[in-house]
Amino acid sequence: AVETERRIVEEISRNEGKPEAALPKIVEGRVGAFFKQVALLEQDYARDNKLTVATVLKDAGLTVTGFARFKVGA
Numbered sequence: 001a002v003e004t005e006r007r008i009v010e011e012i013s014r015n016e017g018k019p020e021a022a023l024p025k026i027v028e029g030r031v032g033a034f035f036k037q038v039a040l041l042e043q044d045y046a047r048d049n050k051l052t053v054a055t056v057l058k059d060a061g062l063t064v065t066g067f068a069r070f071k072v073g074a
Contacts, residue, residue: 007029040067 010023011031029062036042041054041064048056057063 002031005034009034032066 006027010027013023013026013030035056036044041052041057043053045053045056
C-alpha cells in the first residue's frame with residue numbers, strides 16, 4: 001500500500017511538472033500528509049490538534065485494541 005501510494009504521488013508530481021531533483025522531498029511530504037489523514041494513530045487529536053492520537057494514547061498509557069470508522073454526512 002505504501003509503495004503504491006508513493007508511485008501514484010510521484011506520477012502526479014511528474015505530471016504537474018515538478019523538477020526531478022525535488023521529487024523525493026515532494027513525494028515524502030505528500031505521502032506523509034496522506035498517511036496523517038488515513039492512519040488513526042497519525043491523525044490529530046480532536047480536542048487538541050497540536051497532539052496526535054498516538055501521543056495522547058502513549059501519555060495515558062493506553063493502546064488501541066480495535067476501532068470503528070464512521071462517516072458523518074454524504
